[in-house]
Amino acid sequence: MTISKEEVARVAHLARLEIEESDLERFAGQLTDILQYMDILNEVDTSGIDPLYSPVEHATPYREDEVRQDWSREDVLRNAPRSDGEYFLVPKVV
Amino acid sequence: MTDIHAMGLTEMAAKLQNRDLSAEDAISACLRRMEATEPDIASLLHTEGEPALERAREMDARGPDPEQPLWGVPVVIKDVLATRDVPTTCGSRMLEQFVPSYDAEAVKRLKEAGAIVVAKSNMDEFAMGSSTENSAFGRTRNPWDPERVPGGSSGGSAASTAAGQTPFSLGTDTGGSIRQPAAFCGCVGLKPTYGRVSRFGLVAYGSSLDQAGPFARSVEDTARVLQVIAGKDERDSTSSPEPVPDYVAALSERSDLRGIRLGLPEEYWGEGLESDVDSVCREALSKAEELGAELVPVSLPHSRYAIAAYYIIVMAEASSNLARYDGVRYGYRDHGEQDLIRMYFSSRSKALGREVQRRIILGTYVLSAGYYDAYYKKAAQVRRLVREDHLRALQSCDLLLAPAAPGVPFRLGEKVEDPLQMYLTDVFTNPLNLTGLPGMSLPAGLGPETGLPIGLQLFAPAFGEEKLLQVAHLLEGVLPDLPSPAGIRR
Numbered sequence: 001m002t003i004s005k006e007e008v009a010r011v012a013h014l015a016r017l018e019i020e021e022s023d024l025e026r027f028a029g030q031l032t033d034i035l036q037y038m039d040i041l042n043e044v045d046t047s048g049i050d051p052l053y054s055p056v057e058h059a060t061p062y063r064e065d066e067v068r069q070d071w072s073r074e075d076v077l078r079n080a081p082r083s084d085g086e087y088f089l090v091p092k093v094v
Numbered sequence: 095m096t097d098i099h100a101m102g103l104t105e106m107a108a109k110l111q112n113r114d115l116s117a118e119d120a121i122s123a124c125l126r127r128m129e130a131t132e133p134d135i136a137s138l139l140h141t142e143g144e145p146a147l148e149r150a151r152e153m154d155a156r157g158p159d160p161e162q163p164l165w166g167v168p169v170v171i172k173d174v175l176a177t178r179d180v181p182t183t184c185g186s187r188m189l190e191q192f193v194p195s196y197d198a199e200a201v202k203r204l205k206e207a208g209a210i211v212v213a214k215s216n217m218d219e220f221a222m223g224s225s226t227e228n229s230a231f232g233r234t235r236n237p238w239d240p241e242r243v244p245g246g247s248s249g250g251s252a253a254s255t256a257a258g259q260t261p262f263s264l265g266t267d268t269g270g271s272i273r274q275p276a277a278f279c280g281c282v283g284l285k286p287t288y289g290r291v292s293r294f295g296l297v298a299y300g301s302s303l304d305q306a307g308p309f310a311r312s313v314e315d316t317a318r319v320l321q322v323i324a325g326k327d328e329r330d331s332t333s334s335p336e337p338v339p340d341y342v343a344a345l346s347e348r349s350d351l352r353g354i355r356l357g358l359p360e361e362y363w364g365e366g367l368e369s370d371v372d373s374v375c376r377e378a379l380s381k382a383e384e385l386g387a388e389l390v391p392v393s394l395p396h397s398r399y400a401i402a403a404y405y406i407i408v409m410a411e412a413s414s415n416l417a418r419y420d421g422v423r424y425g426y427r428d429h430g431e432q433d434l435i436r437m438y439f440s441s442r443s444k445a446l447g448r449e450v451q452r453r454i455i456l457g458t459y460v461l462s463a464g465y466y467d468a469y470y471k472k473a474a475q476v477r478r479l480v481r482e483d484h485l486r487a488l489q490s491c492d493l494l495l496a497p498a499a500p501g502v503p504f505r506l507g508e509k510v511e512d513p514l515q516m517y518l519t520d521v522f523t524n525p526l527n528l529t530g531l532p533g534m535s536l537p538a539g540l541g542p543e544t545g546l547p548i549g550l551q552l553f554a555p556a557f558g559e560e561k562l563l564q565v566a567h568l569l570e571g572v573l574p575d576l577p578s579p580a581g582i583r584r
Contacts, residue, residue, distance in 0.1 A: 008455065015413060015458040016420070016438045017451055031456060033514050038402045041472050044479065051474030052481060054302045055288045055530025056332050057556070063328065075195035081427035088423055091434050 001039065003031045098123035103167060103261035103315035110166040111158045117150035117166030117210070124168040124212055128259045130584045135235045135244070137253040139173050140181050141213040149210050162208030164322060170254045170263035173214040174221055175201055175306065176295035180211065184297050185219040185229035188425045188445040198295025199330065200264060200306045200323040207322045212260060215250030219447045220416065221268055221299045223247050224519045226275070227510050228449045235506070237279055237579035238546050242503040245275030248309070252279040255309040257582055262310040262319050266296055268303045269404055270498075270523020273535040276309055277498035277549020280537045280576045282316045282566070283309050287556050288530035289334035291320075292327030298415040300408040301332075303527040313536070313567040317341040320559060336557050344560040345567045352386035354565060357491035361397040362522055368501040370541025374548040375497045378538040381572040382495070387565075392487040392494065396479045400525035403480065405517055406460050406473035407528070412450075413457025419446065452513060481529040488531075488555045493565055496522055498535040498549035522551065532559050536566050539574040547576060 005024040008031060012019050019027055073086070082089040096105070098120060109115040125143050132138060150166060158165045176182050176194040183189045197205065205211070218228035226234040226249025234249045236242040237257045244253040248265030252275035255263045265272040267285035276283025284307045291306045298304065308319035321341050327333045358379070367375075383389060421427035421441030428440035446454070460469035487494060499522055509516045526533045535549040550569075554562040 003459075011459045011462065012451075012455050014462065015417075015454045016435075016442055017446070017454060018439050018443045019451070019455075023448075027452065027455070030452065030513055031459070034405070034456060034517070035459075037514055038406060038469065040402050041399055041406075041469075041476055044396070044399055044472075044476055046472060046475035046479070049475040049478055051471050052478035052528075053474055054332070055481070055528075055556075056334075058289070058334055058336075061328070061331055061335070071195060078195050079192050079424035081421055081425070081429070090422055091432050091437055093434050 001032070001035050003028050003035060099127035099258045101261060102312050103310055103318055104312070106261050107164060107167050107318070111160065113158060117153045118147060120166050121146050121150040121168050121210060121212060124260050128213065131257045131259060131582055134240055134582055135237050135253045135257055136232055137215055137234045137244070137250040137257065137259070138170070138213045139183060139185070139216050139231055139250070142180055142211060146210050146212045153208070159208065163318060164204060165208030167209050168212045168260040169204055169209045170213045170215050170251055170260050171201055171211055172217055172248050172251045172263070172265045174217060174266055174297045175264060176297070177201055177211055177214065180214065182214065182297070183231070184221070185217045185231060186445065186447065186450070187230045188419050190426070192424055194295070196295060199292035199327045201295065203323050213254070215248070215254055215263060217250055218247035219450050220297070220412070221247040221266060221271055222412070222449050222453055224270070224274060224516055225504070225509065226250060227506065228447060230447055233506060235581070236503050237581050239503070240581045242505055242546070243278065245278035245503060247271040249275045251309050252276050252281060252283065255311060256281045256579055262308055262315055264306055265309055266304055266306045267527065268300045269408060269527050270520045272307050272309065273498050273523050273533060273549070273551055274520065276535040277547065278503040280547030280579065281309050281311055282313055282534065282536055283307065284316050284320060284534040285526070285532060286320060286324065286559060287334070287532040289332050290532065290557065290559065291323050292330040292333045294327055294329040300411040301415060302411060303408060313563055313570050314342065314345055316534070317345060317563045334557070339560050341560060341563055344564050348564050348568060350386045351382060351565065351568055354387045355390050355491035356382055356387045357390050357392035357487050357494040359392050359394045359397065359487065359494055359496055361394050362496035366500055367497060370502055370543050370546070371497045371500060371548050374539045374541055375550050378550050378569065378573055379495065382569060385568055385572060390491050392491065394483040394487060394525070396476060396483050397525055399476050400480050400528060401517065401521055403473040403476040404524040404528055406469050407477060409453045409457035410461050410470050411457070413454045413461065416450065416454055449513065477528045480525050484529045484531060484553070492561060494553040496551045496553070498522060498551045502541055502544050502546040502548065526553055531556055532562055534562055534566055536569060537573070537576050540576065545580065
């Protein structure tokens with residue numbers, strides 16, 4: 001499996017990243033190396049094996065669906081890059 | 095009397111409780127030690143000197159509280175754990191200005207136990223790395239040799255504790271990020287069972303793998319920290335309802351290792367170990383035998399696939415977790431962009447480092463249409479096989495023993511240009527995170543050729559921290575004491 005520059009750019013776009021032209025080549029080479037290494041997994045017969053996505057064994061806990069306030073509006077907006085004191089502000093969308 | 099900064103947690107906490115030492119003097123001594131050692135190791139990103147002293151004076155005025163086992167003890171926290179009103183950058187430009195309005199649960203529990211946060215420590219950006227060279231704010235150096243890495247990603251906490259800046263610190267371990275730097279810096283590092291310590295306020299990297307845990311300079315000190323931070327938290331649904339035993343009391347329940355079976359996975363003890371690692375770890379095995387332990391050969395046949403499975407899973411989880419950094423609610427925003435989508439692209443591309451971008455792209459790739467089954471699902475299937483190997487091996491023995499890393503700390507810059515080589519340095523620590531089982535790294539001695547510290551790892555069944563600490567405590571008693579780190583000039 002070889003990853004082309006175009007493939008890197010396409011996947012980066014999906015992740016909302018733009019890679020500079022000068023870095024694309026290097027990334028493509030590094031990603032190819034890494035994915036080729038990953039191919040070692042093809043040696044393992046996994047037919048019929050359930051995927052394990054989390055090591056948690058206890059049941060998901062339930063609790064009452066009660067409204068409570070942990071944080072103030074001020075706390076929540078504290079790190080906003082831009083806000084008007086009530087809302088997060090972003091560039092105009094529509 | 096020992097220098098205050100050189101005291102372990104157990105000794106310092108006792109002196110503080112008895113008022114043989116004031117909290118202010120404890121904090122001052124640690125701040126002086128930081129000032130003296132930071133030029134050599136650069137382990138810290140942010141210090142809270144004045145607020146910590148103020149807090150100590152208030153506590154001294156009220157007097158010690160016997161209900162607070164860490165009363166007045168200074169602590170360093172890895173910068174991936176949220177600290178209220180104190181910057182939490184994750185080693186990233188993205189969060190350079192981020193100041194949380196809450197404490198991570200583990201931090202909150204330390205504070206409730208009386209500990210005083212004095213600093214936040216350096217790390218690989220978003221915990222992605224094995225050397226602490228990927229921080230946006232500079233590299234941390236190994237206290238034993240400033241030309242070498244401290245390990246990572248919790249290299250700042252490990253180097254700080256090894257240099258005696260504070261008696262203990264917190265780190266996080268997603269693929270070895272506590273155990274490998276503990277080994278490289280010559281301190282004790284514990285990765286608890288997944289779910290033993292709440293992840294609330296631990297900035298997510300690989301959510302099914304991340305776990306916070308302590309660094310300290312003795313096993314007993316480590317046990318005291320785990321005692322405080324372990325336990326269920328309703329804000330982390332993966333935290334376990336399993337009761338928390340008395341870890342400290344468990345330490346004195348045994349005086350030797352008779353009847354204990356220690357499994358040696360053949361995949362960790364074969365070819366490929368550097369000679370210092372091989373000789374120091376084998377010497378530790380003979381000490382374990384002298385204490386009465388029975389050494390049992392075992393096999394973890396899927397170990398050679400674990401690294402590939404690990405990196406696929408962790409990158410997939412990372413690509414999803416790091417989607418939150420969009421410049422909207424917190425973190426860096428490129429204010430120059432007038433279009434929302436352009437703002438996402440620009441903010442993320444400018445503020446996330448290269449390794450982080452590489453992992454997000456790979457994670458996005460393995461989750462994308464057409465590759466999901468071939469990579470992500472396949473890796474998760476192999477994950478189950480790796481876990482079953484460990485459970486099988488632990489049916490016939492109490493613990494497993496292995497070197498923490500195949501080699502001694504590598505040189506700064508040696509692996510930064512080759513990400514795959516960097517990933518392969520985690521070969522002995524990654525598999526455990528896939529299983530969720532607990533593990534720790536214990537200083538086993540200095541390598542005869544390099545004079546660098548070597549770590550021995552112990553793995554236990556899920557929630558088997560009691561026995562892990564018990565056995566490590568006994569081994570510690572017969573392993574060589576480490577001198578002060580050779581790279582610290584003062």
